[in-house]
Structures are given as C-alpha cells and as structure tokens.
Amino acid sequence: MEFELTYSETQERFRAEVREWLEANVPPELKGCPEYQVQTPEEYARRRQLGRALGEKHWLYPGAPREYGGGGYDIDSLIVLEEESHRLGLTLPPYYDSGGRLGSVTILAWGSEEQKRRYLPPIYTGEVRTWQLLSEPSAGSDLASVKTTAVRDGDEYVLNGQKVYVGSDNGCERLWVIAVTDPEGARHENLSWFMIDADRPGITVDPQYLLSALGESEMNLGHKNTVFFDGVRVPAHSLIGGENNGWRVAGTHLEFEHGAAGSIRPNTIWFRLLEHCRTTELDGRPLIEHQHIRDGLAEIYLRLESVRLLAVRNFWLSLNRRPMTYHGPQVSYLRKTTGLWLTGRILELLGPSALTSDPEWGALDGLAEGQQREGIVGMHPGGTTDIQRLIMARALSMGKGAPTRSASRL
Numbered sequence: 001m002e003f004e005l006t007y008s009e010t011q012e013r014f015r016a017e018v019r020e021w022l023e024a025n026v027p028p029e030l031k032g033c034p035e036y037q038v039q040t041p042e043e044y045a046r047r048r049q050l051g052r053a054l055g056e057k058h059w060l061y062p063g064a065p066r067e068y069g070g071g072g073y074d075i076d077s078l079i080v081l082e083e084e085s086h087r088l089g090l091t092l093p094p095y096y097d098s099g100g101r102l103g104s105v106t107i108l109a110w111g112s113e114e115q116k117r118r119y120l121p122p123i124y125t126g127e128v129r130t131w132q133l134l135s136e137p138s139a140g141s142d143l144a145s146v147k148t149t150a151v152r153d154g155d156e157y158v159l160n161g162q163k164v165y166v167g168s169d170n171g172c173e174r175l176w177v178i179a180v181t182d183p184e185g186a187r188h189e190n191l192s193w194f195m196i197d198a199d200r201p202g203i204t205v206d207p208q209y210l211l212s213a214l215g216e217s218e219m220n221l222g223h224k225n226t227v228f229f230d231g232v233r234v235p236a237h238s239l240i241g242g243e244n245n246g247w248r249v250a251g252t253h254l255e256f257e258h259g260a261a262g263s264i265r266p267n268t269i270w271f272r273l274l275e276h277c278r279t280t281e282l283d284g285r286p287l288i289e290h291q292h293i294r295d296g297l298a299e300i301y302l303r304l305e306s307v308r309l310l311a312v313r314n315f316w317l318s319l320n321r322r323p324m325t326y327h328g329p330q331v332s333y334l335r336k337t338t339g340l341w342l343t344g345r346i347l348e349l350l351g352p353s354a355l356t357s358d359p360e361w362g363a364l365d366g367l368a369e370g371q372q373r374e375g376i377v378g379m380h381p382g383g384t385t386d387i388q389r390l391i392m393a394r395a396l397s398m399g400k401g402a403p404t405r406s407a408s409r410l
Helices: 009-025 041-056 075-087 098-110 113-124 246-260 268-279 291-319 327-355 363-377 385-395
Strands: 130-133 149-153 156-166 174-180 191-197 203-208 224-235
Touching (some): 075 291, 098 113, 098 130, 098 174, 098 191, 130 156, 130 224, 156 174, 156 191, 156 203, 174 246, 191 246, 268 291, 268 327, 268 363
Parallel strands (some): 130 174, 149 174
Antiparallel strands (some): 156 224, 174 191, 203 224
C-alpha cells in the first residue's frame, strides 16, 4: 500500500506559482527562522505584514469560504500551500492565531449571517489576531467549571473573571471567550461564547511565564498570559451560538482543537535531528554511521510518520466533509504521548547536549532542549491524555451509559 502523497500536473503548476510568490514576498529574516526563536516586536510586525499580504492572495486561511475572505481552495491546492509554507519554516497563518483559527470555524457553524460577515473577514484577511480564552485557575480540561461571568445588562453583557494560559507575546486585537451567562443555571446549560475586542476598558493582560517558554511558534508559544475582566462591557452581538448554549457550541470548537481538522505537516524536529546526526561526529565518524543511532532514528521516524499519516487522514476527512467521531482525539492523544516519548528518545541518542540551549553546546541550536520541556508540558493543553481517551471511548459508545457521539458539525 502506498502512503505517500502524489501530485497532479495542476498541483505542480500551482506549486510553481506559490513558490515564486513566497520567495519574493517572505522577508529573508523569516525564511528558515527557527520555530522556537523568541519573536521581537519587529519580527512579529513582519509576520503580521506577511499575513495581510497572504490575506490579499486568499492564502492566509486558504480553506475558509471565499465569500468571507478565505481562499475557498480545494484539498489539492491546500496541500501545496501547506507544503510550500512549511518549506520556508512558516505556518498558515505565519503567526499564532488560536482564537482566529478555532473561533472562525465555530462562527461558521453557529454564527448568524450577520456575525459571519462581521467577524470572519478580518480574521481571514489578516486584519486581526485572536486569542482563545478557555482555561481558568479552577477550570482546564473540565471546561464546564469556568467561573468567569457574562451577565446581560440591556444591549450589553458585563464580563468579570480571570483566564489563564492565554495567547502568546505581542498582544492581539480580539478575544474568543467562554463564560457563564446564567450563574444560577445548571452545569452545561449556563455557558456562552463571545468574540470581543481586546481593547475594551476593564481588560488587563499580565505575562505568565511557563516551563516551555522559548518563543512564539508551533512548538513553543513563548510566554502565555493571564487575562483579567473587571466590569468589561461588550455588545450583545458578540454572543455566538445563543445564550446558555455554549456547551453545545464548545463541541465544535473542541473537536477542531483536538485534531479533527488534521494536518499534513511533518514534525519539524525530525529534519533537524537527521541533519544533526549527519553532520555531528562521534568517535571520528558521523553519528548516523553508528548502528544504534541509525536504529534510533528509524524508530523515531516510524513513530512520527504514523502520527502524521493519521493527521493527514483527518485532514482529508474534514475537507471532504466525511463523518468523524473518535478521529480527532485519537490524533491528539498520539501526538501528546509521542511527544513525551520523543523527549526521552532524543536524550538517549544525543546525550547531555540535548539538555542545554547553550549556543556552543546545545544540540539542534537549542531545539532539542526545548523538546525536553515541551514533551512534558505538551501533555496538558487542549485536554489531557486522559480527557482524549474519555472522548474516544464516548465516541465509540464505550463505558457505562456512554452516549453515541454524533458526527461532527465542522
């Protein structure tokens, strides 16, 4: 059975167009820029400028509906765009935009037509960046335990509370927030979602430095933040999906976050690790010429490629609107557990150099040391491994009284 992707002539012509444009428009400082590197305000500004240029080409969110500013591209074109951006070390969008990526999908599924036209084009064209605000000091994987309130007052809602593990560095323009709209309501029947402007009076953002903080990227998101709401007033049209219907709306958001959308991107660390073993010597020979290193690399490749192929499957299923149940949390679970396993395996192969980011001694320019922390920290965000297993079990109607999970609304 052939697992590798093959390409049509149409795809290859589009690839040439994409590659030429990216080579001409991506600033040299961003090409091959290490994903774990801390983003200065200047670099972040360049990434945002690139995002707006991609938005003009409808390549920033190429799979989103064209009528709202996305690309409306088919799966063949999406594969090319993902591969060519990855070739330069970039993501789409080329900056951290969790609230835009997850919030926009949720708005497409639950928002009114007016809300779609109000909130989606600025995301898809790069005008705004959005953070998602879910976790709180007393609510993480148990999202139904959030305490932040949003109480109706005429044509506005008033928010009070605190969110943690939010966003990255360099700020944002919007916040995608889940809050309690009926403090006296029953659990799972008292939540709502809001898309609000980040500059509203009463919003305070404090940096929250974490074990994994190295810089803003797919692997390490620099510092996170704590966000406080103190009497923050937002217009009623900010409410998405209906008052007290937030738990159902969360099903769309979380399914997408847990891997239902899939991905075709390989794990970047694999290529860096392979190159390191080709160019670094042990006992007078390149590492890759030692049999135990070759065996270890083969094992790492097989594990990473297995996760990638399952993510590609989800990517295809999502783009073709095929039914999905356990598929998202399965990939999320395997990605988390594989990341933790990889932490130990890299340490075994590279030794102490994997434990330091020192420019002279650190392996992979510090990426290996970052993996040592990220493999541990990555077990938690977006639902722990136990949560992913529970979701899979319910999707398969396993366990006492487990309901059958319906097909995705994505």
